[in-house]
Amino acid sequence: MATHALGRSVFGDPKNTGNLLTMDEANALLNEWVPNERLRLHMQQVSAVMKAWAIKKENADATTAHKWELAGLLHDADWEKYPDDHCRVIIEELERRNIDPEVIHCIASHGPNYFGVEPENRMDKMIYAIDELSGFVHAAALIRPTRYEGLEVKSVLKRLKTPSFAAQVNREEISDAVARAGVPLEELIQFIIDNQSEVGV
Numbered sequence: 001m002a003t004h005a006l007g008r009s010v011f012g013d014p015k016n017t018g019n020l021l022t023m024d025e026a027n028a029l030l031n032e033w034v035p036n037e038r039l040r041l042h043m044q045q046v047s048a049v050m051k052a053w054a055i056k057k058e059n060a061d062a063t064t065a066h067k068w069e070l071a072g073l074l075h076d077a078d079w080e081k082y083p084d085d086h087c088r089v090i091i092e093e094l095e096r097r098n099i100d101p102e103v104i105h106c107i108a109s110h111g112p113n114y115f116g117v118e119p120e121n122r123m124d125k126m127i128y129a130i131d132e133l134s135g136f137v138h139a140a141a142l143i144r145p146t147r148y149e150g151l152e153v154k155s156v157l158k159r160l161k162t163p164s165f166a167a168q169v170n171r172e173e174i175s176d177a178v179a180r181a182g183v184p185l186e187e188l189i190q191f192i193i194d195n196q197s198e199v200g201v
């Protein structure tokens, strides 16, 4: 059984469709729940890439892009304070606040091997793929003097084939996530390089 299995696959209430936190509200929650700056940066990066992907690759309208952005920003919000109940706590908080079920399902499906929730729609599949790769690309940028500037896809791919680099990143999960997303690995890495570099290093 998955280590943090949520034990259910339905989240939120359909009558709350369209009910979203503003970015100010979401950032306030993040600042309160996540004192660790690096962890906050990770969520801001995933959020930026999710929003950019929705707009540039999925032709999303503003409301849909906002959903992608929110899910990215809050997906690990409970990780620092509730590591043993990671994902369950933020999901229940968003349910309590009557947030759109798609956003909650997306957060619940960002780690199918841990939470036991299968990614279903495009937003679900992309958060799974972007989450793992975003941190890996960031690690690859941090070891370079010029960080993201000049960072090439092929050097990220080379690091992926080096098990000792960012060893905690599970390569099999990356392959699984990218396969489910149906996006070439090279394309996704390039997109992440291009869209998360400005969020902060």
Ligand SMILES: [Fe+2]
Pocket (backbone or CB within 6 Å): 042, 046, 075, 076, 131
């Ligand atoms: Fe994450």
